[in-house]
Amino acid sequence: MKAKIIITPKKAVVDPQGITVKKALEHMGYSGVTGVHIGKYIEIDLAPGTDKAAASKALNDAAHKLLSNPVIEDYKLEISE
Amino acid sequence: MAVRKHLCALCASVAKIKMNFSVLQFPASNCDQDAVHAVRHFGHSARLVWHKDASLGDADCVIVPGGFSYGDYLRCGAIARFSPVMQAVKQFADNGGLVIGICNGFQVLTESHLLPGALIRNRDLQFHCENIFLKTATNDSPFTSQIPAGKILRVPIAHGEGCYFADEETLAKLKANNQILWQYCDATGNLTDTANPNGALLNIAGICNEKRNVAGLMPHPERACEPLLGSDDGKWIFESIFAALKNKTVAAA
Numbered sequence: 001m002k003a004k005i006i007i008t009p010k011k012a013v014v015d016p017q018g019i020t021v022k023k024a025l026e027h028m029g030y031s032g033v034t035g036v037h038i039g040k041y042i043e044i045d046l047a048p049g050t051d052k053a054a055a056s057k058a059l060n061d062a063a064h065k066l067l068s069n070p071v072i073e074d075y076k077l078e079i080s081e
Numbered sequence: 082m083a084v085r086k087h088l089c090a091l092c093a094s095v096a097k098i099k100m101n102f103s104v105l106q107f108p109a110s111n112c113d114q115d116a117v118h119a120v121r122h123f124g125h126s127a128r129l130v131w132h133k134d135a136s137l138g139d140a141d142c143v144i145v146p147g148g149f150s151y152g153d154y155l156r157c158g159a160i161a162r163f164s165p166v167m168q169a170v171k172q173f174a175d176n177g178g179l180v181i182g183i184c185n186g187f188q189v190l191t192e193s194h195l196l197p198g199a200l201i202r203n204r205d206l207q208f209h210c211e212n213i214f215l216k217t218a219t220n221d222s223p224f225t226s227q228i229p230a231g232k233i234l235r236v237p238i239a240h241g242e243g244c245y246f247a248d249e250e251t252l253a254k255l256k257a258n259n260q261i262l263w264q265y266c267d268a269t270g271n272l273t274d275t276a277n278p279n280g281a282l283l284n285i286a287g288i289c290n291e292k293r294n295v296a297g298l299m300p301h302p303e304r305a306c307e308p309l310l311g312s313d314d315g316k317w318i319f320e321s322i323f324a325a326l327k328n329k330t331v332a333a334a
Contacts, residue, residue: 009201012248013201013246014201014204014244014246014280016202016203016204016205016206016280017202017206020206066155066159066160066163067155069156069159069192069199071191071198071199071246071247071248072199072201072246
């Protein structure tokens with residue numbers, strides 16, 4: 001069982017990495033790019049047979065407290081078999 | 082003669098009440114010794130407190146020093162926040178104790194929710210290691226009270242993630258409560274965009290909490306306490322803390 005957490009900067013937060021990469025893409029000739037947002041991807045291995053609802057609750061708590069900073073970041077959590 | 086000598090020593094000790102500073106030490110803190118040196122340079126006591134310790138000891142003030150606690154993994158200060166010592170710091174702050182976070186220490190304090198907002202990547206993605214100028218926005222705090230009016234402080238910065246961010250509501254609250262303590266400015270005190278090394282909102286270099294007993298700043302006053310180091314402007318921040326602690330001690334006596 002795996003949990004996947006994708007963390008992205010909040011829209012109101014300036015993302016200099018995203019801006020720089022967007023400029024680089026434009027410079028390389030990739031057209032039509034209207035925005036680049038750079039975040040983090042965290043994969044967490046869970047013991048087989050873990051209760052999905054309980055894991056989701058615990059990981060949302062962890063994502064809120066440690067894995068992301070709600071002041072500047074949003075996150076998406078997915079749990080797969 | 083001996084009696085007079087003894088009396089003089091007594092007078093001196095009354096005039097100079099020695100304060101105890103606890104300087105936290107996380108894995109990869111690297112300004113802890115600088116902070117200890119600065120405190121001792123001014124004749125006060127400083128001791129290092131390891132991050133696994135659950136007690137701060139007999140502390141009048143806590144310094145959360147600069148560095149790269151836990152290798153800056155995940156986010157700067159994110160993991161240090163859960164160190165046992167930070168529980169003690171939170172309690173110390175809740176009881177009104179003075180806490181100052183410098184650079185990484187500022188990041189640790191925002192991650193710990195002891196200070197509002199967050200510190201994000203510098204807008205130009207560069208690590209800035211240079212002297213900057215600071216304007217003191219208010220003298221109404223234990224960290225700024227002794228800074229002479231109009232004095233522009235020249236102190237170093239050394240960070241890659243010092244861009245202060247807070248949502249509009251938080252910023253409005255910071256302004257309304259006079260919680261912005263220091264702002265980046267040019268040599269004559271103008272808050273310009275070019276004087277802002279990292280893109281911090283409102284040129285914010287340092288703030289305090291609503292109770293005004295916890296402060297954080299990205300610049301390093303502890304590295305600017307002796308003329309030999311190029312500037313001793315940082316002393317004004319330390320002198321403010323000493324004065325606040327002295328008032329507290331006198332009030333409690």
